[in-house]
Amino acid sequence: MSSAATATSTSSPFLAACRGEEPEHTPVWFMRQAGRSLPEYKEARAGTTMLEACRTPELVAEITMQPVRRYSTDAAIFFSDIVVPIAAIGVDIEIVPGVGPVVAEPFRSDADAKRLRNLDPCDVGYVTEAIGLLTKELGNIPLIGFAGAPFTLASYLIEGGPSRDHAKTKALMRSHPDVWHSIASRLAAICGEFLRVQVEAGAQAVQLFDSWAGALSEADYRRFALPHSTAALAGVAKSVPRIHFGVGTGHLLEAMSETGAEVMGVDFRIPLDEAAARLPGKTLQGNLDPAAILSDDEPLLAETDEVLRAGRAAKGHIFNLGHGVLPDSDPAKLKLVVDRVHEQSSREASRR
Numbered sequence: 425m426s427s428a429a430t431a432t433s434t435s436s437p438f439l440a441a442c443r444g445e446e447p448e449h450t451p452v453w454f455m456r457q458a459g460r461s462l463p464e465y466k467e468a469r470a471g472t473t474m475l476e477a478c479r480t481p482e483l484v485a486e487i488t489m490q491p492v493r494r495y496s497t498d499a500a501i502f503f504s505d506i507v508v509p510i511a512a513i514g515v516d517i518e519i520v521p522g523v524g525p526v527v528a529e530p531f532r533s534d535a536d537a538k539r540l541r542n543l544d545p546c547d548v549g550y551v552t553e554a555i556g557l558l559t560k561e562l563g564n565i566p567l568i569g570f571a572g573a574p575f576t577l578a579s580y581l582i583e584g585g586p587s588r589d590h591a592k593t594k595a596l597m598r599s600h601p602d603v604w605h606s607i608a609s610r611l612a613a614i615c616g617e618f619l620r621v622q623v624e625a626g627a628q629a630v631q632l633f634d635s636w637a638g639a640l641s642e643a644d645y646r647r648f649a650l651p652h653s654t655a656a657l658a659g660v661a662k663s664v665p666r667i668h669f670g671v672g673t674g675h676l677l678e679a680m681s682e683t684g685a686e687v688m689g690v691d692f693r694i695p696l697d698e699a700a701a702r703l704p705g706k707t708l709q710g711n712l713d714p715a716a717i718l719s720d721d722e723p724l725l726a727e728t729d730e731v732l733r734a735g736r737a738a739k740g741h742i743f744n745l746g747h748g749v750l751p752d753s754d755p756a757k758l759k760l761v762v763d764r765v766h767e768q769s770s771r772e773a774s775r776r
């Protein structure tokens with residue numbers, strides 16, 4: 425490792441917390457920190473579709489930087505989407521504004537599984553290029569790369585779009601487990617490669633989003649999702665810290681941490697001290713309710729303090745929301761939270 429890289433990793437509160445070391449203050453970043461809550465994002469994105477934007481390195485770098493500049497977050501998350509690698513291998517998928525990913529021909533059969541060929545780094549050359557631009561601009565702020573987990577991606581491919589009950593996906597798992605495992609294992613290989621491309625280009629941590637895994641029972645999660653998420657994360661094992669996150673996954677925390685992730689994301693439904701008792705020795709990330717950002721300052725700051733207090737029970741704590749920033753959020757409130765987290769936790773650190 426070069427001396428520059430060593431200096432970066434030792435001086436970053438985010439990377440220290442990932443490793444379970446004592447940072448100078450509690451690091452903070454927000455899922456969906458770049459997005460529709462920022463006027464400068466709306467301006468930069470005007471006239472460009474989401475997937476076109478993800479394929480334009482200068483625009484990706486600019487949008488990734490926007491929240492870092494505005495809020496002084498302790499990490500940047502790469503601006504992209506979980507469906508970018510799927511589109512890159514030629515699957516006809518679009519991101520429809522206000523809806524989400526929509527697939528022209530939903531996946532149902534073994535023949536469909538074969539539409540998922542391996543990802544070649546050249547398929548996503550724009551990702552490597554954008555991360556190259558970003559590592560120069562970010563200085564010692566680490567960049568988080570990410571991918572969607574096989575279950576969450578498979579749900580979009582099988583349902584054809586967003587789904588509340590994931591009924592077609594669950595029916596396919598049960599009736600045709602061989603087809604399911606074929607789709608999910610191909611997705612795991614694609615996700616693992618997508619993560620590797622980002623790390624090789626300069627991402628210093630990764631997050632695997634299994635946003636919809638909370639729809640599964642623990643038994644089904646273990647049988648149908650866990651092996652594939654484990655395989656996806658194995659792609660970058662031992663190279664960078666790996667964060668794993670899902671929504672409504674309180675019943676799955678232990679099972680999800682068996683993927684090997686060093687950091688577990690916790691949504692807002694479970695207090696961090698409870699999660700810490702269940703996952704001893706893990707760094708936790710979370711978990712202010714995104715809706716708290718829409719409230720008045722007083723309740724917002726009280727809840728921020730409570731998340732910090734509960735987070736002290738964990739080996740390491742990375743402050744975040746329990747899910748993504750809501751589009752109606754006022755950027756000034758997010759800035760208020762960042763400043764509060766930094767102030768309160770540096771005061772705490774100086775008392776130790």
Ligand SMILES: Cc1c2[nH]c(c1CCC(=O)O)Cc1[nH]c(c(CCC(=O)O)c1C)Cc1[nH]c(c(CCC(=O)O)c1C)Cc1[nH]c(c(C)c1CCC(=O)O)C2
Nearest residue numbers: 455456457458459501503504505506521522523524633635
């Ligand atoms: C399920 C999922 C998707 N994408 C993602 C997930 C997992 C995280 C989660 O649970 O929220 C991940 C994602 N998508 C985006 C990021 C960028 C980084 C960040 O700031 O967090 C990340 C990490 C940008 C985006 N991805 C998308 C937007 C909004 C598109 C726009 O601004 O036009 C952004 C900023 C589009 C998208 N893409 C997806 C959805 C559901 C949507 C929203 C559709 C809508 O409401 O318009 C699929």
